Amino acid sequence: MSNPLKVSIYRYNPDTDTEPRMQDYQLDTGGKNLMVLDVLEMLKTQDASLSFRRSCREGVCGSDGINMGGKNGLACVTPIDEVTRRGKLVLRPLPGMPVIRDLVVDLEQFYRQYAKIKPYLINAEKPPQTERLQSPAERARLDGLYECILCACCSTSCPSFWWNPDKFLGPAALLQAYRFIADSRDTATQQRLDALRDPFSVFRCQGIQNCVAVCPKGLNPTKAIGHIRSMLLTR
Amino acid sequence: MKKMQFDGLIIGGGGAGLRAALQLAQSGFETAVISKVFPTRSHTVSAQGGITCAIAAADPNDDWRWHMYDTVKGSDYIGDQDAIEYMCSEGPAAIMELDHMGLPFSRFDNGRIYQRPFGGQSKNYGEGGQAARTCAAEDRTGHALLHTLYQNNVKNATTFFNEWFAVDLVRNARGQVAGVIAIDIESGERIFVQSKATVLATGGAGRIYASTTNAHINTGDGIGMALRAGVPVQDMEMWQFHPTGIYGAGVLVTEGCRGEGGYLVNRTGERFMERYAPNAKDLASRDVVARSMFTEIREGRGCGDQADHLLLKLDHLGEEVLNARLPGIQELAKTFAHADPTREPIPVVPTCHYMMGGIATNVHGQALTQDEAGQDQIVDGLYACGEIACVSVHGANRLGGNSLLDLVVFGRATGLYLQEALADGIALDPPAESDIEAATARLHRLDANPEGESAAELRTAMQKIMQDCFGIFRSGPDMERGRQELQALRERIENVGLADHSNVFNTARIEALEVQNLFETAQATAESATARTESRGAHSREDYPERDDANWLAHSMYWKDGVKDGEKVRRRQVNMLPKQVDTFEPMARTY
Ligand SMILES: Cc1cc2nc3c(=O)[nH]c(=O)nc-3n(C[C@H](O)[C@H](O)[C@H](O)COP(=O)(O)OP(=O)(O)OC[C@H]3O[C@@H](n4cnc5c(N)ncnc54)[C@H](O)[C@@H]3O)c2cc1C
Ligand code: SF4
Ligand code: SF4
Ligand code: FES
Numbered sequence: 111m112s113n114p115l116k117v118s119i120y121r122y123n124p125d126t127d128t129e130p131r132m133q134d135y136q137l138d139t140g141g142k143n144l145m146v147l148d149v150l151e152m153l154k155t156q157d158a159s160l161s162f163r164r165s166c167r168e169g170v171c172g173s174d175g176i177n178m179g180g181k182n183g184l185a186c187v188t189p190i191d192e193v194t195r196r197g198k199l200v201l202r203p204l205p206g207m208p209v210i211r212d213l214v215v216d217l218e219q220f221y222r223q224y225a226k227i228k229p230y231l232i233n234a235e236k237p238p239q240t241e242r243l244q245s246p247a248e249r250a251r252l253d254g255l256y257e258c259i260l261c262a263c264c265s266t267s268c269p270s271f272w273w274n275p276d277k278f279l280g281p282a283a284l285l286q287a288y289r290f291i292a293d294s295r296d297t298a299t300q301q302r303l304d305a306l307r308d309p310f311s312v313f314r315c316q317g318i319q320n321c322v323a324v325c326p327k328g329l330n331p332t333k334a335i336g337h338i339r340s341m342l343l344t345r
Numbered sequence: 346m347k348k349m350q351f352d353g354l355i356i357g358g359g360g361a362g363l364r365a366a367l368q369l370a371q372s373g374f375e376t377a378v379i380s381k382v383f384p385t386r387s388h389t390v391s392a393q394g395g396i397t398c399a400i401a402a403a404d405p406n407d408d409w410r411w412h413m414y415d416t417v418k419g420s421d422y423i424g425d426q427d428a429i430e431y432m433c434s435e436g437p438a439a440i441m442e443l444d445h446m447g448l449p450f451s452r453f454d455n456g457r458i459y460q461r462p463f464g465g466q467s468k469n470y471g472e473g474g475q476a477a478r479t480c481a482a483e484d485r486t487g488h489a490l491l492h493t494l495y496q497n498n499v500k501n502a503t504t505f506f507n508e509w510f511a512v513d514l515v516r517n518a519r520g521q522v523a524g525v526i527a528i529d530i531e532s533g534e535r536i537f538v539q540s541k542a543t544v545l546a547t548g549g550a551g552r553i554y555a556s557t558t559n560a561h562i563n564t565g566d567g568i569g570m571a572l573r574a575g576v577p578v579q580d581m582e583m584w585q586f587h588p589t590g591i592y593g594a595g596v597l598v599t600e601g602c603r604g605e606g607g608y609l610v611n612r613t614g615e616r617f618m619e620r621y622a623p624n625a626k627d628l629a630s631r632d633v634v635a636r637s638m639f640t641e642i643r644e645g646r647g648c649g650d651q652a653d654h655l656l657l658k659l660d661h662l663g664e665e666v667l668n669a670r671l672p673g674i675q676e677l678a679k680t681f682a683h684a685d686p687t688r689e690p691i692p693v694v695p696t697c698h699y700m701m702g703g704i705a706t707n708v709h710g711q712a713l714t715q716d717e718a719g720q721d722q723i724v725d726g727l728y729a730c731g732e733i734a735c736v737s738v739h740g741a742n743r744l745g746g747n748s749l750l751d752l753v754v755f756g757r758a759t760g761l762y763l764q765e766a767l768a769d770g771i772a773l774d775p776p777a778e779s780d781i782e783a784a785t786a787r788l789h790r791l792d793a794n795p796e797g798e799s800a801a802e803l804r805t806a807m808q809k810i811m812q813d814c815f816g817i818f819r820s821g822p823d824m825e826r827g828r829q830e831l832q833a834l835r836e837r838i839e840n841v842g843l844a845d846h847s848n849v850f851n852t853a854r855i856e857a858l859e860v861q862n863l864f865e866t867a868q869a870t871a872e873s874a875t876a877r878t879e880s881r882g883a884h885s886r887e888d889y890p891e892r893d894d895a896n897w898l899a900h901s902m903y904w905k906d907g908v909k910d911g912e913k914v915r916r917r918q919v920n921m922l923p924k925q926v927d928t929f930e931p932m933a934r935t936y
Contacts, residue, residue, distance in 0.1 A: 123847055123849060124849050125847040125848055125849050126847060154801070154852075154853075155799065155801045155802075158799065158843075158844040158845050158853040159844070159845040159847070159851075159853065161850050161851070161852050162852070163382075163386075164561055165382055165386045165387075165388070165560045165561055165562045166386070166388065166390065166391050166560045166561075167560065167561060167596075168391065168596045168677060168680075168681070169676070169677075169680065170390050170391050170485075170488060170673075171382075171385070171386040171387075171388075171390050171391070171560065172385065172386060173382065173383075173386045187680050210531055210849065210850050211849050211850040212850075214850050217383075221383075225499050228500075229496045229499060230446070230447060230493075230496040230497055230499060230500040231445075231446060231447030231496075233445075237441075237445040239441070240400075240441055240457075241400075241440075241441055241444035241445075241450070241457060241458050242444060242445065243455070243456030243457065244452050244456055245452065245454070245456050246451075246452045246453075246454060248452075249449065249450075249451065249452045252449045256449045256482075256489060256492075257485060257488070259385070259390070259488070260383075260385055290447075293447065293449075295444075295447065296447070
């Protein structure tokens, strides 16, 4: 092997391990700038016990959010040279979440916060025979919001979410809360805002923008949170 | 083993499964969805270009009958006309429902849903030129659709068992399907989920080929489960190769690129589709474009050092159009081809994309088999919808955008049928312990096997055979070799080894079970492809280059263990009797 890639991976299997540990691997990448997911797949052929989630391998399903070289992102669209530091690729599960096994974390809390914001269109009026008309400008307000893939990279990089995962909704859920507030077809804005008025749901955001820095889809939860905040403060 | 019971059980949380689940959840019956991934991670999320339907937004005169004509022609006349009629006529209502649920469709200036041109679309039964019939949410339609359906299931409090893997169907002594054996991946626990209605919505199986646009999880689990339960599968030789998979990566760039005005060029810079399809050019049907590309490569006009791919040109559309209509494509091209489409073309090659075949069903989603005399028979307790099903609206070649429509129309139809059937009362004999035991046999065998080859090795071996012998152009001798190689692989696959026997989130166990499903799918493809001695749609044989309507205007049906005297592949009649329009008679298919 000429110049193998050094990889260090967080390992924990509750069936057999009492403590998590870091395990080192070496991999011949053939000099290619692979994606981190390719590296994981190749290592899995060496060591079948290595567990991680993956599905689409093109950055749209949100399965493989992990922590690479200290930064959250999607393994399938992250080239190894971007996250290899001092000759070593260090892979850990998303921080702050209970680890189920290896790189697989428990996202129940994350999904619960998402469900809390009523992530569906609410419109009290009877729907027309055809679509509810929406101008291109109205539709454009959903851009940068609806594309979220629920990968949890943002919420698991947010200190406020680490400290209060049950009370602070976190950037991903709040981005979706705003996605429905912003939809011209939704009539529940007031009801949605009222549900967010407490001191925690939105107001625990400290504006540190970790979420913006890691979002693999280039979305900006902080900005959406800002919009919600100002709507709450002006009403 | 733990037992659970539901009125309706849906296996699969993609577009088809979620649409069916929504219907049942709204009807108040106890419904559960099992999905091996969290629903929004299902492959439907990857769909880009859109959902084709005559909603008459781009053209106020558009007509579902024109859509039907295109679909029948696209299918090379082995799509069932009653089903195509149902899909095309019910489609507009299904799309409006999606809008009302909140799907963020792109819009025209007048506020209606944006529609773009896609391949194989025409106005006025092929006489009126190119139509624009594909409803889109930018180039992220599948994402928008899947998330919207998931959100509405959240609203209706559907019961989900996420990251549960369905292993095998449980059949009672009368052959009725009574539920499924599942593994809770997180804990490793095994559960028998009993149900009056078991719906397979497990999606496709593109991973039988080495190069595919499909997600890692598209492993044909539903095909494997059905075949092992004695249920046949239909038209499995029909695999769509999409013209524009990114060279080297397999990742798709949508046909919408050509719909918006992009085109393919060869090494001389020639827009070669003008030669193969003078009218439709780059928007001819996918089978036609894929074959033309392959011919260009074979005749030495491919691009790059190896002359083994072609180029998709988009830069002439301008940044504004690309940003507004194809933002996701730009992201993918930069990530996987290191090409910025606003300035340079994307290297592409035809890539395995879609399984036209699957479990034969009627328009209510009821699974069908044939008795020994060749009559259709309903398989009690079993239903299928989405890519796993073959209802059949796609026949020998699917038109772009018709799959997402298939999901929502037949997901809904299956739910509607079940809602009524459950209200009337469904009586199934409960399975005996031995029936449950039989469905667990595969799992036990795997657990007891410390040796055997790894799933990864076996998968690679199978993918190579499929890629080499059952690709875009096929020939009798190659396929015969492929068939034999597959047969030789069977025992090794059945003996797949498991290096890790732990319980918690053991993905090695899941991959071993998946490779067996892939294999059943591959063998079904090989046997059906060898049997069909003609060229039709996606099935193109060099030794039988013509369509043979006298013998093969028919579906193929394949049984794993044979139906009668070991016969594995049989013909099944195509439905040529739509209810509201006259039959579209087979014609020569040109674009
Ligand atoms: C890249 C790409 C782009 C596409 N673009 C378009 C497009 O623009 N327009 C169009 O019409 N079509 C498009 N298609 C085709 C279309 O997306 C698919 O045919 C369709 O999404 C399949 O949906 P489905 O619901 O049948 O299955 P899927 O979405 O694949 O869902 C399958 C479900 O079954 C579950 N499952 C599978 N096996 C098991 C098991 N053993 N146990 C438990 N659960 C299981 C999975 O977890 C998943 O939830 C595209 C396809 C690809 C590959
Ligand atoms: S900006 Fe707000 S939501 Fe984003 S990481 Fe910081 S605290 Fe969390
Ligand atoms: S906002 Fe971005 S980082 Fe957060 S869940 Fe959505 S896609 Fe992932
Ligand atoms: S595998 Fe789907 S986002 Fe990476």
